[in-house]
Amino acid sequence: MVRFGRDQGGRAVQDRVPGPVRRALRRLVAVVHDLTGEGAYLLYCEHHKRTHPGQPVLSERDFWRERYLEQGHDPGSRCC
Structure with missing residues (x-):
């Protein structure tokens, strides 16, 4: 709000x-x-808890680290 x-x-x-x-x-x-x-981390947490109950959720710091590493390996539609 x-x-x-x-x-x-x-x-x-x-x-x-x-x-x-x-x-x-x-x-x-x-x-x-x-x-x-x-909102990406919150969406990740909701998805992880729903699909992998009982397993630990990545910390926000680890989530962002993995996300940026993944983007670096698969740039998608970025030009650089």
Whole structure:
């Protein structure tokens, strides 16, 4: 959820933002989140727990290390 903080009167700023604008901002944050790959580790954790119950999940650091190594070996559609 998009958090805007509080104004000088202590009221939540998001309370003054119209609903459609708030929803659009939430969607924008979600798109940026997906484009930057921030949700990749959470998706991995959910998938791993569902498909490999009882097995340990990689730490976030190890997950990213393996992901970048894999991208280096299989660049896909990247040019470099």
